[in-house]
Amino acid sequence: LLEREHHDEL
Amino acid sequence: MNVFRLTGDMTHLASILVLLLKIYATKSCSGISLKTQELYALVFLARYLNLFTDFISVYNTVMKLVFIGSSLAIVWCMRMHKMVKRSYDQELDTFRHYFLIAGCFLLALLVNEKFMFPEVLWAFSIYLEAVSTIPQLVLLQRSGNVDNLTGQYVFLLGAYRALYILNWIYRYFTEPHFSRWIACVAGLVQTALYADFFYYYFLSWKNNAKLQLPS
Secondary structure (H helix, E strand, C coil): CCCCCCCCCC | CCHHHHHHHHHHHHHHHHHHHHHHHHCCCCCCCHHHHHHHHHHHHHHCHHHCCCCCCHHHHHHHHHHHHHHHHHHHHHHHCHHHHHCCCCCCCCCCHHHHHHHHHHHHHHCCCCCCHHHHHHHHHHHHHHHCCHHHHHHHHHHCECCHHHHHHHHHHHHHHHHHHHHHHHHHHHCCCCCCHHHHHHHHHHHHHCHHHHHHHHHHHHCCCCCECCC
16 A cells, blocks of 8 residues: 655654 | 754744844834845745644644744734834845846746645745845845844844754765755855855954945
């Protein structure tokens, strides 16, 4: 499953 | 989370606190560009849409609320507060920032990580943040002398993205699939825009003189 690009930065 | 990113976020928070201090303490926003403040409010609103859908951490959520809240409060203050808005340099703050918004949105439609609404808005916010300081730098050059708090505000605002670049370098070497090339390139452009300001800021610090930007 393509891990959705999590924008974990502010 | 690494030390570069945490320091970067704290520097960004410090820039906002210095700006709030200036406006609250002096009841004046002279030397501050309302257009840059509006662009930053737009950056945060476009970037933090996932505030309520993707929970990442308490820190992440709190900081997003602080950034959105403070940027909207500053725009409101500069537009509506009768004392503050009187000191706004309206005739100097004339950079046509709507072109920046349109240009960044078009670029985001063309260059993004995935052609999905949230991703296009995220790329838009990244590009817009990279150029959002231009009206502020133009205003500083036009207004010549810069008061201390304004100078510190702009310095901290520029320094935070420089720290983020160190964060991206660190993550690139420590995380296998890390790639944030959109944020990285935009971050380099954003930091480069501050280059001459950093130079004059350093000179004023070294010579213990007032910060003067050549008009």
